[in-house]
Amino acid sequence: MASSPSASSPHRKLLRSLVYWAVQRCRMSESPCRLTVSVKRPAEAASASLLGVSVSDTGVGSKLEEFLELDVLARETPVEKWDGTLLITTTGINDEAIYRYRFNLQEEISSARFTKLATTYKNHATFSGTEVWLCLSNEADADDFILWLVGFFHKILILRAPNLACELFVEQIGNAESRNVCLPQDSDDMHRFVMASSSDRLVSGLKDYALSHGNTCDKCDTCILNRDLLKIGTGAANNVDRRKAKGLHVEVVVVIVRTASDLSCWTVNSSSTQVLYFEDFVPCPISQSSFDVLVSTDWRSYGFKLKGGFIDDEGNAVLEWDDMAFARVDIAIHTYLECAMQEGQGSQQDRHLVRKALKSSLSHLKADHAGDFLSCHGQRVREYVPDLAESIAGLILSSNDKEFQDECIALLGLGSDQEELVQSSICEKMVHIIELNDTKENVDDNAPYLFECEKLDEEDGDEDMVFDF
Amino acid sequence: MPEAEADVAAASLFGADRRLCSADILAPAEVRARIEVAVLNFLSALASPTSPAISVLPLISRTSANCSLRSGLLSDVSSVYLSYACCKRSLMRENNAKAFVRVWKVMEMCYKILGEGKLVHQRELFYKLLSDSPKYFSCQRHVNRAIQDVVSLLRCTRQSLGVMASARGALIGRLVLHEPDEEQIDCSILGASGHAITGDLNVLSKLNLSSDARYIIVVEKDAIFQRLAEDRLYNQLPCILITAKGYPDIATRFILHRLSQTFPNMPIFALVDWNPAGLAILCTYKYGSISMGLESYRYACNVKWLGLRGDDLQLIPESAFQELKPRDLQIAKSLLSSKFLQESHRAELTLMVETGKRAEIEALYSHGFDFLGKYIARKIVQGDYI
Numbered sequence: 028m029a030s031s032p033s034a035s036s037p038h039r040k041l042l043r044s045l046v047y048w049a050v051q052r053c054r055m056s057e058s059p060c061r062l063t064v065s066v067k068r069p070a071e072a073a074s075a076s077l078l079g080v081s082v083s084d085t086g087v088g089s090k091l092e093e094f095l096e097l098d099v100l101a102r103e104t105p106v107e108k109w110d111g112t113l114l115i116t117t118t119g120i121n122d123e124a125i126y127r128y129r130f131n132l133q134e135e136i137s138s139a140r141f142t143k144l145a146t147t148y149k150n151h152a153t154f155s156g157t158e159v160w161l162c163l164s165n166e167a168d169a170d171d172f173i174l175w176l177v178g179f180f181h182k183i184l185i186l187r188a189p190n191l192a193c194e195l196f197v198e199q200i201g202n203a204e205s206r207n208v209c210l211p212q213d214s215d216d217m218h219r220f221v222m223a224s225s226s227d228r229l230v231s232g233l234k235d236y237a238l239s240h241g242n243t244c245d246k247c248d249t250c251i252l253n254r255d256l257l258k259i260g261t262g263a264a265n266n267v268d269r270r271k272a273k274g275l276h277v278e279v280v281v282v283i284v285r286t287a288s289d290l291s292c293w294t295v296n297s298s299s300t301q302v303l304y305f306e307d308f309v310p311c312p313i314s315q316s317s318f319d320v321l322v323s324t325d326w327r328s329y330g331f332k333l334k335g336g337f338i339d340d341e342g343n344a345v346l347e348w349d350d351m352a353f354a355r356v357d358i359a360i361h362t363y364l365e366c367a368m369q370e371g372q373g374s375q376q377d378r379h380l381v382r383k384a385l386k387s388s389l390s391h392l393k394a395d396h397a398g399d400f401l402s403c404h405g406q407r408v409r410e411y412v413p414d415l416a417e418s419i420a421g422l423i424l425s426s427n428d429k430e431f432q433d434e435c436i437a438l439l440g441l442g443s444d445q446e447e448l449v450q451s452s453i454c455e456k457m458v459h460i461i462e463l464n465d466t467k468e469n470v471d472d473n474a475p476y477l478f479e480c481e482k483l484d485e486e487d488g489d490e491d492m493v494f495d496f
Numbered sequence: 497m498p499e500a501e502a503d504v505a506a507a508s509l510f511g512a513d514r515r516l517c518s519a520d521i522l523a524p525a526e527v528r529a530r531i532e533v534a535v536l537n538f539l540s541a542l543a544s545p546t547s548p549a550i551s552v553l554p555l556i557s558r559t560s561a562n563c564s565l566r567s568g569l570l571s572d573v574s575s576v577y578l579s580y581a582c583c584k585r586s587l588m589r590e591n592n593a594k595a596f597v598r599v600w601k602v603m604e605m606c607y608k609i610l611g612e613g614k615l616v617h618q619r620e621l622f623y624k625l626l627s628d629s630p631k632y633f634s635c636q637r638h639v640n641r642a643i644q645d646v647v648s649l650l651r652c653t654r655q656s657l658g659v660m661a662s663a664r665g666a667l668i669g670r671l672v673l674h675e676p677d678e679e680q681i682d683c684s685i686l687g688a689s690g691h692a693i694t695g696d697l698n699v700l701s702k703l704n705l706s707s708d709a710r711y712i713i714v715v716e717k718d719a720i721f722q723r724l725a726e727d728r729l730y731n732q733l734p735c736i737l738i739t740a741k742g743y744p745d746i747a748t749r750f751i752l753h754r755l756s757q758t759f760p761n762m763p764i765f766a767l768v769d770w771n772p773a774g775l776a777i778l779c780t781y782k783y784g785s786i787s788m789g790l791e792s793y794r795y796a797c798n799v800k801w802l803g804l805r806g807d808d809l810q811l812i813p814e815s816a817f818q819e820l821k822p823r824d825l826q827i828a829k830s831l832l833s834s835k836f837l838q839e840s841h842r843a844e845l846t847l848m849v850e851t852g853k854r855a856e857i858e859a860l861y862s863h864g865f866d867f868l869g870k871y872i873a874r875k876i877v878q879g880d881y882i
Contacts, residue, residue, distance in 0.1 A: 404590060407593070408587060408588055408590070414597055414601075414629065415596075415597050418597070418601050419538065419600060419604070421604050422531070422600075422603065422604040422607050422608075423535060425607065425608050425611065426532070426607070426611070427611065428528075428532065431535075431536075434536060435536065435539055438536065438539040438540055438542075438543050439539060439542075439543060440543060453539070456542045456543060457542065459548070460548050460550055461550075463548070464588075473549075474550065475541050475549055475552070476551060477534055477537050477538060477552065477553050477554065477649070478534070478537070478554055480554035480580075481582070482579075483554075483581070483582055483583075
């Protein structure tokens with residue numbers, strides 16, 4: 028799993044790892060699974076501040092190897108924050124028993140690091156799953172942590188992974204009524220998407236994300252009504268080798284909301300985008316190679332003006348825009364291995380595929396909504412079109428040569444009584460040509476000359492004749 | 497001149513030179529027709545069913561690379577001319593787009609002007625365009641350049657477009673002008689500011705000219721022109737004085753050319769400051785200009801450099817000399833690298849650059865206010881000109 032250079036609290040890193048493996052175990056199982064995270068926080072009056080966290084899934088049983096990767100994290104984490112203990116209960120579908128283990132990753136003595144605990148027999152029942160229980164020391168940031176966890180879960184739900192139900196519970200000890208099912212919400216209609224492709228599900232998830240203003244509020248009624256105003260671009264790339272049943276998939280989805288002065292949520296232009304980055308169906312800090320692709324993409328040829336980008340404390344890529352005409356720009360990148368828990372391919376492959384998928388999604392946007400995503404150059408040229416059209420139309424209409432006027436009107440494909448449409452017709456045709464040729468190479472070289480010209484010089488130097496000689 | 501000789505003379509300057517690109521002098525209807533063709537071509541390309549496109553404007557390059565010098569066979573007039581190399585003006589190139597639109601705006605304006613049978617000054621045109629399209633025309637320079645672009649696109653003269661430059665020139669001396677159906681004007685009895693030369697080349701071409709002068713003297717600056725006019729130099733020395741009050745405009749050069757054609761035995765002398773700008777002014781009268789190269793070649797004249805020159809510097813007190821400025825040096829560099837500068841002029845220019853000094857004609861007044869007239873007379877009599 029990629030690690031972000033910026034420091035993220037050890038609690039979050041830990042949860043991310045545990046959830047990641049739980050999700051992969053669910054993916055490896057071929058039947059519908061459930062992932063449940065539950066947090067028990069102390070009663071308000073308690074001075075001891077320990078959070079009991081459990082991550083459980085109904086995927087394939089765990090082989091325990093993945094937990095050894097937590098060694099490094101354990102060593103980096105002060106004991107006060109986490110004592111390095113994990114209680115793991117797991118069973119595979121074909122196992123006869125449910126096995127329990129305890130890891131003490133902070134322990135120096137090797138024999139004390141791993142303990143096998145009592146085993147329970149299944150009595151011929153067929154199920155599989157894993158539960159990991161750990162205890163985190165609270166300090167002052169239990170609320171922050173829970174808030175983050177809720178956000179983390181919201182993000183998982185964006186992917187709408189098929190055959191995976193996710194639940195988050197937060198409970199206060201000693202207060203039975205406080206057991207809150209945080210997620211999913213009743214209104215999340217995820218079952219619609221069982222048959223859809225992974226890309227379509229991501230599109231749906233990202234759209235809802237945009238319509239709830241980045242998960243900062245419940246779905247906004249005004250925005251929901253204007254769902255159709257969202258502009259979507261999707262792109263995918265992979266290097267899948269079907270015979271060996273392995274390979275890397277990359278999907279990119281871009282959702283754009285145009286500024287609309289009559290829709291209160293979308294009157295202000297966006298100035299930055301926090302990119303959603305997923306690896307193997309779990310939100311992750313962005314990989315350096317993907318970040319590099321984001322900041323080195325030629326945004327200007329799609330009409331975006333990128334001011335700069337950085338990776339924030341949580342490992343999210345943030346892109347900052349200049350002078351944008353859009354109220355929201357949301358981007359999601361999802362890279363996943365064909366088979367869960369497989370060896371990665373290395374960042375070179377990543378970079379190439381992410382670039383391809385991102386470019387494809389932007390081209391998709393442009394193809395569907397040509398006028399809105401004209402390159403910055405095209406936009407500047409387009410600004411001159413109305414004045415030019417006005418000038419030429421003015422010339423035509425001022426003429427007292429009826430034959431000339433009629434010929435012009437006929438060339439434009441207008442009827443003889445449609446004089447007033449001359450200017451707009453010229454304007455439309457020019458805009459159409461600009462959009463058609465946007466980002467095509469060498470358009471200028473193929474453009475026709477107004478009159479025949481014997482010999483072509485170089486650039487229009489417009490030599491500033493110093494005193495003319 | 498016998499007709500056959502005149503034909504050969506004409507051929508040597510105009511017909512033989514196939515590389516010369518010229519702006520035609522056309523009637524309003526013909527220019528409007530050319531503009532209409534431009535519009536129709538543009539719309540055809542725009543509306544093409546298979547490959548719609550925004551046409552590119554081919555403009556004759558007004559650069560030193562596209563200019564050459566040609567010399568007459570039977571006369572000693574040389575002129576600078578432009579060939580057929582074009583540069584592309586495209587809407588799709590960002591730094592070209594505004595200039596592209598300007599060309600169309602000027603064409604639209606000229607089409608209307610010609611339709612009304614009018615002739616307007618460049619200055620009037622500027623104000624009209626400024627009020628209609630301030631985004632595109634914020635200074636006179638934009639207008640002038642756009643007009644020259646239209647000249648080089650349609651290959652017709654500026655006056656054919658219905659535009660003339662405001663008159664700057666004046667003349668005075670032993671010359672009688674007679675416009676058809678108008679009173680005669682005796683230029684020897686005018687006030688010191690002389691007769692203002694109209695910017696309308698048509699009117700100038702119809703003037704009847706009669707003179708008993710022996711010389712034509714082109715004066716760079718208005719102050720000198722007026723001094724000489726007040727002193728009535730032309731009564732002591734039979735001459736015609738002419739000035740454009742600085743860099744010569746087409747109208748002044750036109751009338752000078754007409755004078756030289758009407759009175760072929762009258763040599764033309766130039767009186768300019770001793771600095772690169774003064775020589776550049778002389779060269780413009782003598783060879784024409786690049787920026788208006790499509791039409792200005794017609795009005796080149798054989799102008800000789802009377803003064804101030806290197807030999808005259810001994811007459812000037814040390815204190816009257818000034819340093820050459822960076823702009824002077826730029827002009828000098830431009831002239832030195834040009835194709836037409838004759839050897840003797842080159843030597844003078846080199847002297848200027850080497851000494852790093854310049855001097856104005858007024859410096860001669862240190863010898864008294866009547867010195868200038870005597871200086872001119874002496875130089876002419878001694879044949880001291882290059």
